[in-house]
Amino acid sequence: MARAVPNSRKAINTAVAWTIAILIFFPILWTVLTSFKTEATAIADPPVFLAFDWTLENYTAVQERSDYFRHFWNSVVISLGSTIIGLIIAIPAAWAMAFVPGRQTKNVLMWMLSTKMLPPVGVLVPLYLIFRDWGLLDTRLGLVIVLTLINLPIIVWMLYTYFREIPVDILEAARMDGAGLASEVIYVLTPMAVPGIASTLLLNIILAWNEAFWTLNLTAANAAPLTAFIASYSSPEGLFYAKLSAASTMAIAPILIMGWFSQKQLVRGLTFGAVK
Amino acid sequence: MATQHSRAAARFMIAPSVIVLLLWMAVPLALTLYFSFLRYNLLMPGENPFVGWENYSYFLTDPAFQTAIVNTLILVLGVLFITVLGGIGLAVLLDQPMWGTGIVRIMVISPFFVMPTVSALVWKNMFMNPVNGLFAFLAGTFGMAPFDFLTQAPLASIVGIVSWQWLPFATLILLTAMQSLDSEQLEAAEMDGASAWSRFWYIKLPHLARAITVVVLIQTIFLLSIFAEILVTTNGGPGTASTNLTYLVYAESLLRFDVGTGSAGGVVAIILANIVAIFLMRMIGKNLDA
Structure with missing residues (x-):
């Protein structure tokens, strides 16, 4: 009381x-x-x-100064693209680890986590050279690939912590009632998994939208998302506070609003389930 | 019960994640190691001879390296100090009954969602600028001379900016942990006459210990790699006054195009991050068994 x-x-x-x-x-x-x-x-x-x-x-001035909406669109494509590809790769993995855990499951999870601990600067040089040689520098495709990979461990982990909470008994009950594997997945598991997947999607869009190491180092004028574009305001040009503010406001508004809706998931996602 | 069949299917489902992450880990890492033993400068095409530990001795004896290590430590410890103490304070405060909790929470966590380049530039120009910044105006109203934050105290200013970004994270995690505290225990302590301070010190703080450790470890991983905030505010300067390890490696590799030295620096950064990572992994691993 x-x-x-x-x-x-x-x-x-x-x-x-x-x-x-x-x-x-x-x-x-x-x-x-x-x-x-x-x-x-x-x-x-x-x-x-x-x-x-x-x-x-x-x-309007911000749009005229340099094509603002192209950079905005780059941010959308890169954050959505990397998150969706990440989910496609991660959902089966998290699913299998949560529902058919083996002896190695824990090790695999911990190993995935360890890739996240790698400081980006430790692989900056080779990645930069690989990107240069493969023509991926300053392309959206290149950034989608990198951001998918750096966020994949978080996606797998978040999904895993959500899937693990789905009671397995329900599956057995469905099986008793004669549900086949397909209907089990479609009618029983998917509806229970959707909230977890949605939260993971939300958090990862936020992380990818704000990522500012690879976006700054691997893009120039073409594929620069807003993080890198806004950095171009670091060299002052006459009076620019109001324009900087307008560019910033548009860059943070969508993510701020998404962030307000994902406070709880943020805790779970960023602590790898260690704090819920 | 898992069958032989479902085990094979499970392996098949896990494989794509493992393979892409393995490639992502192994290939660049091996290349970084390899480059770190070569004399390899992008501005000097031609052969890249094997030079043994030369890059390492060059990087490690560079005075900029020692500065960068000290700066990295100040940056990490400074931000941790501010955000953990502030986070505990805010978590205790926001856990109290009040009007408008929802809005207060939204305002407090908002800085976390602001992209690093925006927060750094907003602070740099609209607050810390010695001519037009709000701080200069405030100093003026109190009759003080304006202070040029990013020139006179570049590192402290960056600690301030980064703390503003990470305080919400610490607060949110500690508040979540705080809310899992059993209120009956607190009430029992209060009935027994425990003061607010001893309730905090003997019940709330020990309860938060685990979450505090998680905050410290996770933030350390991210804070070791602070980059954008330095790039857009000071470019590591004046001189190397605000260069951290990440920025130094970036400067070696992509500004001076010295791939060999940059790679050696990258290896050093990896080793340092791993020392922290080992502790974090242990904490999270324990939680997985529970």
Whole structure:
């Protein structure tokens, strides 16, 4: 039984928590607000918080400066592509390990995890040279391949922790009722596995969207997703805060919203099931 | 019960994942090792003779290497210190009853979803810039001279930016762990007259121990490879003041095109990461048996 908490204490908690939360969130809020200012207002002294003439001009300026939506599209293709290919490879593996565990299952899982511990910089040189020789540098295909591989261990692990929670008794019950393997998979297992697969999909799109080692090192003008494109704002060019903010806002908004919906899965996915 | 037949099918289903990961691991790794023993510079085409440990002795005795190791340690330990302490504090706070928990949680975890290049550039320009940044304005209102963060304290500034990105991760994991704490135990302690502090110190903190270890290990793996934040804020500078091991290897390989030395550096990075990885793997492996 949870006891009633006096309202005064609840009020103090609320005040403290909201203050801290707003401070933490402030840089994001400030970026979004700045994206609607003119460049002059963006650096106004003293800074203006809300009372300014809201404008959308930065969003068009960003598109004109260099084809913003191509980079946005690159991000979409690369993160979705690598996640979906990863799922196609990983689902059978996770499925088999969860439902037909053998003596080696644990070792295989641990070994897969160990590939994730490899620092990317340790294989930067050969990968760069292989990509150069095979004409994969600055292509979306190249990045899809790399991101599929670096996220595959996380995908297998997440799916495994979800599949393992599906009670095997249900399968036996279905078998007793005369279900064949096909109908077992279609009518019994799939509906129970879909939430886990969806969560894995969501988390991996987020990870792939924000990946910023390989995207920066293996792309240039053509295949650069938003992570690499935004980096081009690191060399200042006159007044650019409002344009930087507009480009940033569009880059983070879709993922931020997906992230809000996947808090729980994030914990499971990023700790490899060690914290649930 | 698994049959012979289903075992074969299982192996067949696992094979693709294992094969692609094996290729992904083995081929580049073998090449890195191989290159690390060659004199191999992309700007000097021609033969790439075997030079033994030369690249290693060059890389390891380079003063930039020692700086990079120290910087890597400061970066990892600094961010861990801030995010773990902050994460524990926030987890305890967010676990309390309050109004608007959902929105508070969303605001606190948001920085984690911001891509590294965006957070680094936003902090660099809109906050830390000594002329137009918000911090400079704040300093001005208090009558202080503006501080050029990324020039005068580049590493500390990067620690700050990266901590902002990872604090949500620590908070979220520790909060999840906190919520699995049995509330009856806490209530019993309270009835027995335990103060808020001793409830935290003797019940909550020990309960969080495992999750804290997981946070420390996982963050360490990622923090050893911090790259984008350095690239877009300081380029490792001024000089090598904010160059970590990852950035140094990148600079050797793709800026100076010295494949041999870069590869030797890559091997050093792998060895360092493995030391951490061994502990993390043990923790996760134990959990798998449970």
